[in-house]
Amino acid sequence: MPWHLLDANLILAENLRQSRGNAKVEKNVTIDGKLKVGKGTRIRSGSYISGTVIIGENCDIGPNCYIRGTTTIGNNCRIGNAVEVKNSIVMHGTNIPHHNYVGDSILGENCNLGSGTKVANLKLDESNIDRKH
Numbered sequence: 322m323p324w325h326l327l328d329a330n331l332i333l334a335e336n337l338r339q340s341r342g343n344a345k346v347e348k349n350v351t352i353d354g355k356l357k358v359g360k361g362t363r364i365r366s367g368s369y370i371s372g373t374v375i376i377g378e379n380c381d382i383g384p385n386c387y388i389r390g391t392t393t394i395g396n397n398c399r400i401g402n403a404v405e406v407k408n409s410i411v412m413h414g415t416n417i418p419h420h421n422y423v424g425d426s427i428l429g430e431n432c433n434l435g436s437g438t439k440v441a442n443l444k445l446d447e448s449n450i451d452r453k454h
Contacts, residue, residue: 326427327391330410334373334391344376350383359396377413395430 337355344358353371358364359378368383376382377396386400390408394400398411401418409423414431417423421434425442434440 326410327408327425330393331391334375334393337373337375347384 334355337357339355339357341356341358342360342362344360344362344364346364347366349366350364351369353369355373356370356376357374358376359380361379362376363381364370364376365381365383367385368388369386370388372390372392374388374391375393377394377398379396380394380398380400382388382400383402385402386404386406388394388400388406392406392409392411394406394411395413395415397414399416399418400406400411401416401421403419404417404421405423406417407424409426409428411417411423411428412430412432415428416433417428418434418436420436422439422441423434424440426440428434428440
């Protein structure tokens with residue numbers, strides 16, 4: 322089940338060793354938690370990162386985004402302005418441009434969300450998804 326990837330992500334994050342490599346972190350970025358960033362990544366001003374977050378190589382993050390919980394972002398990804406990503410796995414080459422919310426989700430490689438997309442673990446009847454099935 323895909324949900325098991327989120328469980329595995331949580332287990333791997335427990336032993337994360339922080340590293341910023343040669344990432345460019347602009348002024349006014351807040352980091353509150355463990356962060357590992359790959360080389361060539363840029364984190365733009367106003368971004369807020371909390372929890373245990375892994376960001377791959379050559380990513381463009383922000384400005385003014387919120388990445389939280391246990392989140393892993395692959396290489397060559399774009400997380401745009403006013404985006405929130407929570408407890409998710411974003412695979413290589415995926416673009417989450419401005420004004421999006423991704424929560425408790427797994428996005429495959431080379432996805433491109435449109436502006437204003439909301440992806441989360443709440444069903445249309447507003448009940449939670451049961452991860453055990």
